[in-house]
Amino acid sequence: xxxxxxxxxxxxxxxxxxxxxxxxxxxxxxxxxxxxxxxxxxxxxxxxxxxxxxxxxxxxxxxxxxxxxxxxxxxxxxxxxxxxxxxxxxxxxxxxxxxxxxxxxxxxxxxxxxxxxxxxxxxxxxxxxxxxxxxxxxxxxxxxxxxxxxxxxxxxxxxxxxxxxx
Numbered sequence: 001x002x003x004x005x006x007x008x009x010x011x012x013x014x015x016x017x018x019x020x021x022x023x024x025x026x027x028x029x030x031x032x033x034x035x036x037x038x039x040x041x042x043x044x045x046x047x048x049x050x051x052x053x054x055x056x057x058x059x060x061x062x063x064x065x066x067x068x069x070x071x072x073x074x075x076x077x078x079x080x081x082x083x084x085x086x087x088x089x090x091x092x093x094x095x096x097x098x099x100x101x102x103x104x105x106x107x108x109x110x111x112x113x114x115x116x117x118x119x120x121x122x123x124x125x126x127x128x129x130x131x132x133x134x135x136x137x138x139x140x141x142x143x144x145x146x147x148x149x150x151x152x153x154x155x156x157x158x159x160x161x162x163x164x165x166x
Contacts, residue, residue, distance in 0.1 A: 031062035090121025
């Protein structure tokens, strides 16, 4: 887990562990944040850009640079995943969403669910998508909560359930 400011690093930790921990803590706002952050992501560091407004070239370059500098940062990894998703490079998007989710991004899990729900680069898997959305929503992720509500309201892959939709 990341160190909070003011905590000392145990001298027996390897430099790799220390680098990984400081990497996650709180990097400065990057150009990747400005060009690819999701406005609904609670972990975002900038105002964010709607998915359909991502400008691929500059966002891709900025997020690749940020991920090289902070390779273990969950939201920067998620944002690069959004850029790849926007570019319809689903294989790369899935790998980045999975990594970002493992690093602690709940929004990445919600986006990964949408990839599976719509069969983007993978076979459509509504049950898997629903489980991912439920997991992210249980962690108070607003993206997952909204998408889960829409699924229940429309009965998309689940029975219509107005109580669950709200």
